[in-house]
Amino acid sequence: MRLRPEVLALVGYKQGKPADTDAFKLSSNENPFEPIPEVLKAIADSSNVNRYPDAAGTQLRDRLAARFGVTRDEVHLGAGSVSILAQLIQAAAGAGDEVIYAWRSFEAYPGLVTVAGATSVLVPTTADARHDLPAMLAAITDRTRVIIVCSPNNPTSTIVTKDEFATFMREVPSDILVILDEAYIEFVTDETAVDGRELSRVYPNLVVARTFSKAYGLAGLRIGYAVGPEYILDAARTASIPLSVTDTAQRAALVSLDHEKVLLERVGRLSALRDEVWTALLEQGWDVPRPHGNFVWLATGQATERAVEVFAAAGVVVRPLYPEGIRVSIGESHSVEKLLKAAAEVVRTLPTEG
Numbered sequence: 001m002r003l004r005p006e007v008l009a010l011v012g013y014k015q016g017k018p019a020d021t022d023a024f025k026l027s028s029n030e031n032p033f034e035p036i037p038e039v040l041k042a043i044a045d046s047s048n049v050n051r052y053p054d055a056a057g058t059q060l061r062d063r064l065a066a067r068f069g070v071t072r073d074e075v076h077l078g079a080g081s082v083s084i085l086a087q088l089i090q091a092a093a094g095a096g097d098e099v100i101y102a103w104r105s106f107e108a109y110p111g112l113v114t115v116a117g118a119t120s121v122l123v124p125t126t127a128d129a130r131h132d133l134p135a136m137l138a139a140i141t142d143r144t145r146v147i148i149v150c151s152p153n154n155p156t157s158t159i160v161t162k163d164e165f166a167t168f169m170r171e172v173p174s175d176i177l178v179i180l181d182e183a184y185i186e187f188v189t190d191e192t193a194v195d196g197r198e199l200s201r202v203y204p205n206l207v208v209a210r211t212f213s214k215a216y217g218l219a220g221l222r223i224g225y226a227v228g229p230e231y232i233l234d235a236a237r238t239a240s241i242p243l244s245v246t247d248t249a250q251r252a253a254l255v256s257l258d259h260e261k262v263l264l265e266r267v268g269r270l271s272a273l274r275d276e277v278w279t280a281l282l283e284q285g286w287d288v289p290r291p292h293g294n295f296v297w298l299a300t301g302q303a304t305e306r307a308v309e310v311f312a313a314a315g316v317v318v319r320p321l322y323p324e325g326i327r328v329s330i331g332e333s334h335s336v337e338k339l340l341k342a343a344a345e346v347v348r349t350l351p352t353e354g
């Protein structure tokens with residue numbers, strides 16, 4: 001049996017470790033709040049699962065189109081925004097083509113690019129863990145087909161500003177697809193941050209990807225969406241596995257939009273908690289970039305393995321991203337004390353560099 005060597009060489013996607021029953025699972029950037037009753041009701045009402053879902057997702061796409069000021073055809077649904085990223089990459093990049101993204105950025109990108117048959121071009125983030133957009137521009141070649149910009153960036157939690165993004169888009173050739181991955185946009189409180197909602201129809205080569213997994217707490221139902229030019233999204237639809245967005249997920253997303261006020265109030269509480277955690281980490285002596293997602297990035301470097309153990313011993317499961325550091329999600333408010341206790345212990349023993 002001959003399998004593709006580049007696929008065999010990939011490290012499979014590692015899910016956050018399941019936490020012990022009494023430990024906090026802060027390794028997958030999940031929303032710690034239980035689903036609102038209206039969402040649970042929508043799920044319970046799924047008496048039609050013997051039928052295939054509405055492939056067009058008309059109702060939800062219309063709702064999203066109205067908020068973005070675009071047409072239904074300029075909105076695309078996927079079973080999580082990761083599946084939309086996969087479709088877009090497959091639609092635009094094949095063997096010999098290059099896909100540029102920052103590193104570190106989202107762990108899923110390398111695999112998506114490789115499976116499409118294309119080549120990843122990793123552009124290191126700046127010293128303060130932000131996208132180096134000028135360096136990403138400099139990495140463009142005549143093989144470049146896609147550039148992914150992740151803001152807030154997973155795992156470093158840093159943003160790209162509106163101005164930085166505008167300058168960048170002015171320089172990117174318009175025949176290169178730019179994907180703005182905004183999985184955590186709802187947690188952003190900094191008004192200088194890029195916001196894909198303001199960019200609908202501004203660029204002929206920009207697709208904005210968002211998800212119901214994080215802020216809206218529907219990670220387990222798998223639903224995300226993209227907004228962008230119709231012909232690009234048509235190509236993504238062609239590259240998609242048919243009928244992978246369930247009716248249950250579509251209905252839960254619609255109900256979530258109906259009850260957005262409650263959900264975004266929760267998001268606001270998580271963002272406030274994040275800012276408190278950040279301040280406390282700075283006071284402990286950590287050098288942490290200002291976080292904008294529902295997670296913080298600790299550059300533990302060589303001490304990453306030990307840091308994971310210290311957090312685990314304190315009852316906190318974190319995501320190690322070797323060899324650079326650990327990502328810790330903002331979860332239940334009563335997890336913070338444990339998080340900070342472990343962080344204090346790690347920073348005390350961290351070898352100081354330079």
Ligand SMILES: *Cc1c(COP(=O)(O)O)cnc(C)c1O
Pocket residue numbers: 029079080081082083106150154181183210211212213214219222223224
């Ligand atoms: C979580 C995440 C997504 C989307 O996840 P889905 O559950 O597939 O919608 C996309 N991009 C980044 C950077 C993420 O962290």
